[in-house]
Amino acid sequence: MKPLTSAIKLTCLKFLVAIMAFLLTLEAGYTQTFQFSGTRQKDAINFLLIKNLIIIPVYINERGPFNFILDTGVGPMIISDPALTDSLKLKDLRVIKIAGLGKGNEIEAFVSRSISARVGKSSIDQIPTAILKEDLFRLSGYVGMPIHGLLGYHFFKSFIVDVKYSSKRLVFFLPDLNRKIKGERIPLEMINDKPYAIVNIESSELGNIPIKVLIDNGASHAISLEILNEKPFPVPSASIPANLGMGLGGPISGNIGRTSTLKIGEFSLKKVLTSFPKYDEVAGKILLKDRNGNLGADVLSRFDIVFDYGDNSMYLRRNSNFKRPFEHDMAGMEVYADGPDIDHYFISRIEPNSPAELSGLEPEDEIVYINFVPATGFTLTEVNRILRAGDGKSVIITVLRQGQLHIKLLKLKQRI
Incomplete structure (x- = not known):
C-alpha cells in the first residue's frame, strides 16, 4: 500500500476524538512516571531532527532501541508500527475503537497495561499505550527512516525537559534539582494531558487577536487554525488549496496561507505559513471547542524550549533558526520514501496547476535521478x-513510470 504522508499532522491530530473515554478507562488509578534509579537526578541524550520532528531512541520491554517521535501532543504512548506487537510478544491486549479526523470512519487499536519503556537512564512500568492495528500514517515513509x-505526556510530566533544538540535545532532570531555568516563561494550561497556550496573531482581515493553541511539537507544520467563535476559522483570500495530511480516518484537506505576524510572549514571527483545515474534517470532530488551533514544530523549533509541566509553563530562548523563512513546497508535490532501506522516493500526490503538474510528473512516479544524480544518494530531507x-x-x-524513464524539467x- 502506498504510504500516507502527513504534512499538517504526522500524529493524526492525536486521538482528539473519543480519546477521553480511552484515557479514563486506561489511566484510572495510574500515576506512573519515568524514574531514575539510585540517586541520579539528570540525564541527556542526542536526538535526530527531521522535518522539525524530534526522534529519540526508546526501549520497549527492554528491547530496542526503537525510533519514537517525542511529542507534546500525545497523551498515552502510541505504537504506530503494528509489527512490534508480535516482536515484543505483547499480552493482555484489548481492542478499542477510535473515531478519526478526516474523511474516513473509525479505526481500531489495541490497549495494553503491560508495557515498560526506557529513555536514556530513565524508565517507566505499565505506561498506558495504544497500539495501532494498522500502520495508518506510514510515518517511516514520511520521515525517511x-x-x-x-x-509524550508521561515523559514530559516526569521531568523538567530542556529541548535544545539548536544542538539536537535533550536534557531532562527531576524538578527537585532546582536548576535555574533561562528564557521567557510562557504559561501553559494542561487539558487532557496536553499543553495549551495563548498566542497572538495579526492579519489584514482580522486585525490583532489572541488565540488558544495546542503546543504540539509533534506536528511538522507552523500553525493550524481551525475554529474562531465556534465557526470555521476564516481563510485569507491569499491562500491555495492543499492536502494537509492524514487524520485517523482519512485525508485532511483545506488551504494554506500566511499569518502576517505571530507573537508568542515577547517574540514576533513574520509571514508565518498557516494551515486552514476544512471544518468538518478536523474542528467539527474535536471535543475541545474552545481551542482555536495548533502550534507546530516549524515555529517551536526556532527556540530552545524548557517544558515544566509541574509549573504549567514553558520557557523560550530564540536559537539560530529563529529568522529562518517559512517556506512551502515550491513543486506542488508530496514525496515519500519506500523500499527495504527506505531510500527509494515516490510521488504520492500532485497539486492541481502546480509546477509538478505542469512539468508532466504524475502520482506514483518513482524519482530515480535528481539533476542526473541518483536519488538514492539523497536523504528525504535533502530531497x-x-x-x-x-x-x-x-x-x-528523472522518474520511472511503468518501466520507462521520463526526464522532466x-x-x-513560490505559490504562497
Whole structure:
C-alpha cells in the first residue's frame, strides 16, 4: 500500500476524538512516571531532527532501541508500527475503537497495561499505550527512516525537559534539582494531558487577536487554525488549496496561507505559513471547542524550549533558526520514501496547476535521478530541501513510470 504522508499532522491530530473515554478507562488509578534509579537526578541524550520532528531512541520491554517521535501532543504512548506487537510478544491486549479526523470512519487499536519503556537512564512500568492495528500514517515513509511510535505526556510530566533544538540535545532532570531555568516563561494550561497556550496573531482581515493553541511539537507544520467563535476559522483570500495530511480516518484537506505576524510572549514571527483545515474534517470532530488551533514544530523549533509541566509553563530562548523563512513546497508535490532501506522516493500526490503538474510528473512516479544524480544518494530531507530551493529555480527530475524513464524539467515557484 502506498504510504500516507502527513504534512499538517504526522500524529493524526492525536486521538482528539473519543480519546477521553480511552484515557479514563486506561489511566484510572495510574500515576506512573519515568524514574531514575539510585540517586541520579539528570540525564541527556542526542536526538535526530527531521522535518522539525524530534526522534529519540526508546526501549520497549527492554528491547530496542526503537525510533519514537517525542511529542507534546500525545497523551498515552502510541505504537504506530503494528509489527512490534508480535516482536515484543505483547499480552493482555484489548481492542478499542477510535473515531478519526478526516474523511474516513473509525479505526481500531489495541490497549495494553503491560508495557515498560526506557529513555536514556530513565524508565517507566505499565505506561498506558495504544497500539495501532494498522500502520495508518506510514510515518517511516514520511520521515525517511523507520519510525515505531510516539511518546509524550508521561515523559514530559516526569521531568523538567530542556529541548535544545539548536544542538539536537535533550536534557531532562527531576524538578527537585532546582536548576535555574533561562528564557521567557510562557504559561501553559494542561487539558487532557496536553499543553495549551495563548498566542497572538495579526492579519489584514482580522486585525490583532489572541488565540488558544495546542503546543504540539509533534506536528511538522507552523500553525493550524481551525475554529474562531465556534465557526470555521476564516481563510485569507491569499491562500491555495492543499492536502494537509492524514487524520485517523482519512485525508485532511483545506488551504494554506500566511499569518502576517505571530507573537508568542515577547517574540514576533513574520509571514508565518498557516494551515486552514476544512471544518468538518478536523474542528467539527474535536471535543475541545474552545481551542482555536495548533502550534507546530516549524515555529517551536526556532527556540530552545524548557517544558515544566509541574509549573504549567514553558520557557523560550530564540536559537539560530529563529529568522529562518517559512517556506512551502515550491513543486506542488508530496514525496515519500519506500523500499527495504527506505531510500527509494515516490510521488504520492500532485497539486492541481502546480509546477509538478505542469512539468508532466504524475502520482506514483518513482524519482530515480535528481539533476542526473541518483536519488538514492539523497536523504528525504535533502530531497525536500531541493524542492524548496527557491522561486524560479529549475530541477531536472528523472522518474520511472511503468518501466520507462521520463526526464522532466521542474521549475519551482513560490505559490504562497
